Amino acid sequence: MMSKEVFEKYESNVRSYCRKWPVVMKSAKGSYYTDVDGKKYIDFFDGAGALNYGHNPDFIKERILEYIESDGITHSLDMFADSKEKFISYFEENYLIPKGLEYKIMFTGPTGTNSVEAALKLARKVTGRSEVWAFMGAFHGMSLGALSLTTERYARGGAGVKLTDVTHIPTPDYIDGFDTIKYMRTILDDDHSGIEKPAAIIIETVQAEGGINVFSVDFLKELRKLCDDYDIILIVDDVQVGCSRTGTFFSFERAGIVPDMVCLSKSIGGYGLPFALTLVKEEYDKFGPGEHNGTFRGSQISIVAAKAGLELNKLEKVDEKVKEKEQIVKDYLEKEIKPLLDENETYRGIGLIWGICFKDGKLSRAVLDKCFEKGLIIELAGRGDSVLKILPSLLIENETLLKGLNIIKESIIEVKNQ
Numbered sequence: 001m002m003s004k005e006v007f008e009k010y011e012s013n014v015r016s017y018c019r020k021w022p023v024v025m026k027s028a029k030g031s032y033y034t035d036v037d038g039k040k041y042i043d044f045f046d047g048a049g050a051l052n053y054g055h056n057p058d059f060i061k062e063r064i065l066e067y068i069e070s071d072g073i074t075h076s077l078d079m080f081a082d083s084k085e086k087f088i089s090y091f092e093e094n095y096l097i098p099k100g101l102e103y104k105i106m107f108t109g110p111t112g113t114n115s116v117e118a119a120l121k122l123a124r125k126v127t128g129r130s131e132v133w134a135f136m137g138a139f140h141g142m143s144l145g146a147l148s149l150t151t152e153r154y155a156r157g158g159a160g161v162k163l164t165d166v167t168h169i170p171t172p173d174y175i176d177g178f179d180t181i182k183y184m185r186t187i188l189d190d191d192h193s194g195i196e197k198p199a200a201i202i203i204e205t206v207q208a209e210g211g212i213n214v215f216s217v218d219f220l221k222e223l224r225k226l227c228d229d230y231d232i233i234l235i236v237d238d239v240q241v242g243c244s245r246t247g248t249f250f251s252f253e254r255a256g257i258v259p260d261m262v263c264l265s266k267s268i269g270g271y272g273l274p275f276a277l278t279l280v281k282e283e284y285d286k287f288g289p290g291e292h293n294g295t296f297r298g299s300q301i302s303i304v305a306a307k308a309g310l311e312l313n314k315l316e317k318v319d320e321k322v323k324e325k326e327q328i329v330k331d332y333l334e335k336e337i338k339p340l341l342d343e344n345e346t347y348r349g350i351g352l353i354w355g356i357c358f359k360d361g362k363l364s365r366a367v368l369d370k371c372f373e374k375g376l377i378i379e380l381a382g383r384g385d386s387v388l389k390i391l392p393s394l395l396i397e398n399e400t401l402l403k404g405l406n407i408i409k410e411s412i413i414e415v416k417n418q
């Protein structure tokens with residue numbers, strides 16, 4: 001049986017990314033995949049944001065191998081463990097405390113959706129309110145609580161039950177001139193709005209799956225103020241755009257705000273290993289022992305990789321690199337891509353997350369297919385999948401970055417000239 005046929009015959013129909021890139025990958029290093037036939041692909045997908053330091057970075061790999069070689073504990077639930085003590089101390093002393101962030105660290109199940117579920121449950125518990133507000137275009141995960149926040153119709157359709165206790169709020173760009181903050185303040189003040197005061201408002205400072213929608217600094221500041229004024233918990237979901245993706249370790253740093261809870265997963269695992277945290281202000285750290293339990297709340301190998309990832313981030317001065325590469329992408333999009341776009345098409349982004357917004361999903365998909373043919377792995381996002389999403393490793397070499405951007409340019413030219 002051909003290796004691809006194995007997947008078609010035995011793997012569930014739910015498989016998805018392999019349908020866009022139907023090759024069997026064998027190895028990966030830095031910003032390149034290699035398939036079983038030896039063909040190389042530049043990676044502009046980055047494991048959906050789980051590989052901010054690229055594939056198999058040596059610095060992290062060596063620490064994982066050393067740890068395994070020494071028979072370090074692999075699994076111990078949340079017993080005290082040496083590797084975990086080292087991670088917590090390092091994260092607090094080198095990231096949280098210097099940034100003036102006083103958070104308790106909750107180790108949740110290992111995926112982004114687990115981190116979001118923990119934040120939701122906790123916000124509801126401490127406030128005694130069930131309602132949560134999320135923004136239209138949001139993606140927060142696929143388990144039921146997180147899915148109730150996620151807006152995509154197709155994803156919600158898989159729930160099989162009513163997705164309740166969430167109100168979705170239009171974003172500032174939803175309708176021309178819409179004032180989201182005024183709208184929220186109005187419905188909170190209006191005793192006839194029919195909308196309950198929420199326990200929490202959850203936001204991705206840059207909606208990633210939603211099509212690279214960047215919330216402005218002013219908006220984020222005003223949202224923080226609104227949450228303070230009405231005693232609402234502010235949750236920032238930094239699962240995809242945290243870990244330096246936007247040019248600062250936490251995406252909310254650019255707005256100078258401090259959320260009450262922060263969801264982290266994906267690249268906090270350093271090496272693409274499953275790992276998630278929910279950071280919580282001490283006053284909200286109200287779960288009793290074991291009240292939000294789970295078997296895989298931080299496996300030690302992920303924890304070792306996570307600490308090494310944090311060290312590598314500092315060693316490589318990743319935030320500075322992102323700012324430098326952001327300029328490269330921005331200039332390229334302005335000079336080389338914009339002239340190829342129609343009037344109602346555009347590009348947008350921040351740091352190393354950018355979207356080229358096509359007029360429809362047919363066009364974006366044709367560009368994706370062409371990119372793949374030319375050796376570039378790149379994903380779609382947004383309404384109707386109409387946004388081509390540029391999400392490279394934060395350590396991508398500038399030459400490879402430009403090579404990938406050139407593939408996009410050539411692909412757009414070929415597709416538009418067909």
Ligand SMILES: Cc1ncc(COP(=O)(O)O)c(C=O)c1O
Pocket residue numbers: 048110111112113114116139140141142204208209237238239240241265266
């Ligand atoms: C912002 C955000 N939150 C949560 C999730 C869910 O993470 P996971 O797929 O690991 O459950 C994602 C996944 O893409 C995400 O982008």
